[in-house]
Amino acid sequence: MKNTFILFLFVLTFSFVNAQKNYPNITLKNLDGKDVNIVERSKEKMIVVSFWATWCGPCIQELEAIADSYEDVQDEMGFELISVSIDNSRSVSRVKPMVNGKDWDYEVLLDTNQEMKKALNFSAPPYLLIIKDGKILYTHSGYTPGSEDEVFEKFKELSK
Amino acid sequence: MKNIFLIAVFLFVFTSQAQENNQNKGTLNVGIESNIQYLLFDELDNPVTNDNFRSNNYVNINYDIQKFSFGVQAEGYAPKALLNYSPSYDKQIAFATAFAKYKTSKIEATVGHFYEQFGSGLTLRSWEDRQLGINNALLGARVKYNITSDIELTALAARQRYGFKLSESNIYGFNSELNLSNMFNYEKTGLNIGLSFVGKDEPYVSTTPGFIGKDFPNYVYTTSTRVGFNQGGIYANAEYVYKSKDVRIESGLVHEGAKFDGNAALLTLGYSKKGMGISGTFRRMENMSFYSERTASGNLYNEQIMNYIPGLTKQHDYSLTNIYVYVAQPLADFSNLSVDADTGKVTGKVKDGELGGQIDFYYKFKKKSTLGGKYGTKLAVNFSHWTDLYTTLKQEGQTNIYDTNYTTDLLNYRTLYYRDLNIEVRKKWSKKVSSIFSYVNLFYNQNKLEGAEYGTVDANIFVAESTYKLGHGRAVRAEIQHLWTVNDKKNWAAGTLEFNASTKLAFFGTDMYNYGTTGNHYYNFGASYTKSKTRVALSYGKQRDGLLCVGGVCRVVQAATGLNLNFVTSF
Numbered sequence: 001m002k003n004t005f006i007l008f009l010f011v012l013t014f015s016f017v018n019a020q021k022n023y024p025n026i027t028l029k030n031l032d033g034k035d036v037n038i039v040e041r042s043k044e045k046m047i048v049v050s051f052w053a054t055w056c057g058p059c060i061q062e063l064e065a066i067a068d069s070y071e072d073v074q075d076e077m078g079f080e081l082i083s084v085s086i087d088n089s090r091s092v093s094r095v096k097p098m099v100n101g102k103d104w105d106y107e108v109l110l111d112t113n114q115e116m117k118k119a120l121n122f123s124a125p126p127y128l129l130i131i132k133d134g135k136i137l138y139t140h141s142g143y144t145p146g147s148e149d150e151v152f153e154k155f156k157e158l159s160k
Numbered sequence: 161m162k163n164i165f166l167i168a169v170f171l172f173v174f175t176s177q178a179q180e181n182n183q184n185k186g187t188l189n190v191g192i193e194s195n196i197q198y199l200l201f202d203e204l205d206n207p208v209t210n211d212n213f214r215s216n217n218y219v220n221i222n223y224d225i226q227k228f229s230f231g232v233q234a235e236g237y238a239p240k241a242l243l244n245y246s247p248s249y250d251k252q253i254a255f256a257t258a259f260a261k262y263k264t265s266k267i268e269a270t271v272g273h274f275y276e277q278f279g280s281g282l283t284l285r286s287w288e289d290r291q292l293g294i295n296n297a298l299l300g301a302r303v304k305y306n307i308t309s310d311i312e313l314t315a316l317a318a319r320q321r322y323g324f325k326l327s328e329s330n331i332y333g334f335n336s337e338l339n340l341s342n343m344f345n346y347e348k349t350g351l352n353i354g355l356s357f358v359g360k361d362e363p364y365v366s367t368t369p370g371f372i373g374k375d376f377p378n379y380v381y382t383t384s385t386r387v388g389f390n391q392g393g394i395y396a397n398a399e400y401v402y403k404s405k406d407v408r409i410e411s412g413l414v415h416e417g418a419k420f421d422g423n424a425a426l427l428t429l430g431y432s433k434k435g436m437g438i439s440g441t442f443r444r445m446e447n448m449s450f451y452s453e454r455t456a457s458g459n460l461y462n463e464q465i466m467n468y469i470p471g472l473t474k475q476h477d478y479s480l481t482n483i484y485v486y487v488a489q490p491l492a493d494f495s496n497l498s499v500d501a502d503t504g505k506v507t508g509k510v511k512d513g514e515l516g517g518q519i520d521f522y523y524k525f526k527k528k529s530t531l532g533g534k535y536g537t538k539l540a541v542n543f544s545h546w547t548d549l550y551t552t553l554k555q556e557g558q559t560n561i562y563d564t565n566y567t568t569d570l571l572n573y574r575t576l577y578y579r580d581l582n583i584e585v586r587k588k589w590s591k592k593v594s595s596i597f598s599y600v601n602l603f604y605n606q607n608k609l610e611g612a613e614y615g616t617v618d619a620n621i622f623v624a625e626s627t628y629k630l631g632h633g634r635a636v637r638a639e640i641q642h643l644w645t646v647n648d649k650k651n652w653a654a655g656t657l658e659f660n661a662s663t664k665l666a667f668f669g670t671d672m673y674n675y676g677t678t679g680n681h682y683y684n685f686g687a688s689y690t691k692s693k694t695r696v697a698l699s700y701g702k703q704r705d706g707l708l709c710v711g712g713v714c715r716v717v718q719a720a721t722g723l724n725l726n727f728v729t730s731f
Contacts, residue, residue, distance in 0.1 A: 097437025101522020
């Protein structure tokens, strides 16, 4: 009991010290088997990363909702989304057919061993981040219908 | 000693964090999760008088600085672990895993606890799943070395975590992944090969009086050979796994006599292009269960499991479609064998293995087409079929069940375990309204999969859900479900209503009603609040007894009524 309490105290003090986090420097493969590093990409322009899985209903709702407006927000504010699938070996073979079958235009990365998920230390998808120059500027966990509008607004705000 | 070390680590981290001008300061990531339960009634609806209050808590801390990273996870299960979790966790509050890692582009070395998977996981997988209560992390050392960017080698030596102890066996593993497309300069074709070897060294200490020590395999190993190919929209992956001979285990008891090896073959293929995708997965497997202590074979809590054998069927989001769930069948079962009184010879059938597959088809009807409508319509179809393998006893005049051996046919089967057809249509009607319709037709051999007291189940399920956006992050989601069957518990009806008052606050209510026989209601009402990386949810409900499955791995849960509080945050 005492151990956990001490641990908790130390942990609480840190929460106020380090505000802006670095995005983990991990390279993953996209659906064409090519290596992609999000930190490098975010240095070229601000990007949005969303974690999902083929078995996660709310994740698919979120990606569908963003897909509906994707063309418009790309033109309007240079919005770019990279979706990272945390499907493990059981369901990873469904990723490409599903992405094509749903006609999504996003770049898709495969985090099959959940290395990036563990480095970001979140518990379950959907989990969305806005990243620029390797720094995490905004995060949102979970999806409720309409929260994609909040993401678009935040992106616009951070672009200024 | 451990405390002082950790306090020193934190002080180091704290001082380096406080230096604002230090460009190379590290990153600290903390994740906290707490699941608290207050039980009110048990599975028979009697009031619970003791051990009402239970909780599972996790604190995970990761610190990355330049090429190093460190991590520690503390877990607390107090005063008792949540219902249906292994009682070996009760009252334990301690540091559960810890690691130190050094990583460059060429080499990665880890000391401490780590998670790993070779290939599809049939030879080796260690992972954490808090909902299922699985954490079979390996404690030892692991080195990953990239000879070139196309050849990656991994070697490890470890012991497996078992609760807050370690399994009594040594595990050695070696894995190689070769990317041939770059080596042969294939521009548009992907070709890769994988080879793995996992060995387990477990001494056997007999507790049976009069046990005559025959040649006992202390060393059991698995090997995997894999090939992957992709070009344009086509891909194919094949994996063959072999498991060496081990003794027969039944209900935690070791039987002398014939020893059995195991094998598995896995094939996935698919084709996709914009607007359409099709994929198929096929598996043939026999005697593939692999535990770090052999007597743990088939245990209720998935403890000491060494590999990953998921049920390869569609994962559903709805309550009624999660009543009859197919669980993979890796164990060989000899309980049907007996010695015939007249002939004195062994008769009966050995139940072993699993054979089958599933196919997924995704299609988008284009916008403005007849079936597409204004926004397009998305269709997903899934079909699966799972059986056992046809076994034949090797009649060598055996008079002892434990000496009996058997053969299996390559592609022939005796019993159908499970078959389903799933059709899902997603339609967006307007900017504010969208719906999903699902139809499921299934056959579930409850008799062979759960127990001889059951029959088989043929069921049809229909689900319709709609979401209505009210603007400014407010929305309503309504769902109705119905299951038709004349078997088992007969018909069910279910419904869910969810109201999102904003993007942060949500209220929900759901109920499953078995009006066909028992008249039981399994309900859940609650609210959740999410802000950035923090989520708090409070609910009250009656949980149905049955299977809880995550990622194809399942655990039996008993019915209970109570209050649940979940808290998750990270910073």
